[in-house]
Amino acid sequence: MRMETPLSRVRGLGSARSGAHHWWLERLTSIAAFVLFVWLIASILRLPSLDYGTVTAWLRDPIAAVPMLLLIVTTFWHLKLGMQVVIEDYVHEEGMKLFSIVLLNFFTIAGAALAFFSVLKIAFGGDASNG
Amino acid sequence: MHRNPSRPLSPHLTIWRWGPHMLVSILHRVTGSGLATIGAAALVWWLAAAASGPEAYGTFVSWATSWIGIVIGVGLSWAFFQHTLSGIRHLVMDIGAGFELSTNKFWANMTLVGSALLTALFWFVVLGVK
Numbered sequence: 650m651r652m653e654t655p656l657s658r659v660r661g662l663g664s665a666r667s668g669a670h671h672w673w674l675e676r677l678t679s680i681a682a683f684v685l686f687v688w689l690i691a692s693i694l695r696l697p698s699l700d701y702g703t704v705t706a707w708l709r710d711p712i713a714a715v716p717m718l719l720l721i722v723t724t725f726w727h728l729k730l731g732m733q734v735v736i737e738d739y740v741h742e743e744g745m746k747l748f749s750i751v752l753l754n755f756f757t758i759a760g761a762a763l764a765f766f767s768v769l770k771i772a773f774g775g776d777a778s779n780g
Numbered sequence: 781m782h783r784n785p786s787r788p789l790s791p792h793l794t795i796w797r798w799g800p801h802m803l804v805s806i807l808h809r810v811t812g813s814g815l816a817t818i819g820a821a822a823l824v825w826w827l828a829a830a831a832s833g834p835e836a837y838g839t840f841v842s843w844a845t846s847w848i849g850i851v852i853g854v855g856l857s858w859a860f861f862q863h864t865l866s867g868i869r870h871l872v873m874d875i876g877a878g879f880e881l882s883t884n885k886f887w888a889n890m891t892l893v894g895s896a897l898l899t900a901l902f903w904f905v906v907l908g909v910k
Binding site (some may be wrong): 676679680683686690694699700701704705708717721724725728731732735760763764766767768770771774 | 809812813815816820821823824827828830831832833834837838841860864867868871874902905906
């Protein structure tokens with residue numbers, strides 16, 4: 650038997666039963682992604698070129714590798730939250746909606762993992778010129 | 781059923797006259813979806829190619845600098861700037877500001893002007909530096 654009142658049970662939750670958590674994380678990740686993309690764009694424009702040697706040498710530096718890793722996590726988290734809302738709003742059939750959200754989760758994690766591992770490989774790979 | 785003709789009709793896309801705020805609202809979702817699919821794929825490809833070696837990176841660069849790659853690149857950069865400016869507008873509205881009709885319309889228009897200018901500036905710098 651529940652000892653709490655109906656009001657206390659629903660307070661802050663809303664009809665989705667998870668309250669404003671999704672909404673809040675979408676905002677939080679948007680601010681983080683904004684800061685990190687300003688860094689990425691500034692870095693790309695400052696690099697003398699975008700050829701293989703320049704880009705990998707740049708990503709070997711912790712000052713570039715760490716923000717890039719943070720950018721990957723933030724961006725994929727944000728796009729997952731955003732795309733979920735788009736799917737929930739426009740895919741009306743329940744089975745297709747569930748399937749789309751499962752696919753979204755798989756592709757988000759797979760994409761983020763591939764990008765994340767790639768940066769780690771470059772960062773930990775050592776100087777290519779030393780063999 | 782008696783209907784008072786001075787009352788507004790129920791909301792429907794085909795009934796409302798289009799305004800900049802509606803355009804910017806749906807563009808936020810369109811650009812977001814484009815960035816989340818094509819943009820994310822391009823980012824993953826770029827990083828994975830750089831991690832795989834000079835040959836894979838060369839394949840990426842030859843695609844990215846082809847005419848189709850440049851069209852996609854310009855599109856993605858515009859989508860990024862539009863989504864970013866529109867996102868900042870949303871954060872302002874989230875704190876309860878900017879809902880007056882003229883203010884709302886002004887900043888909706890400014891995201892469109894701003895994203896076009898930033899896209900042009902970005903490519904001017906990219907092509908100017910190289």
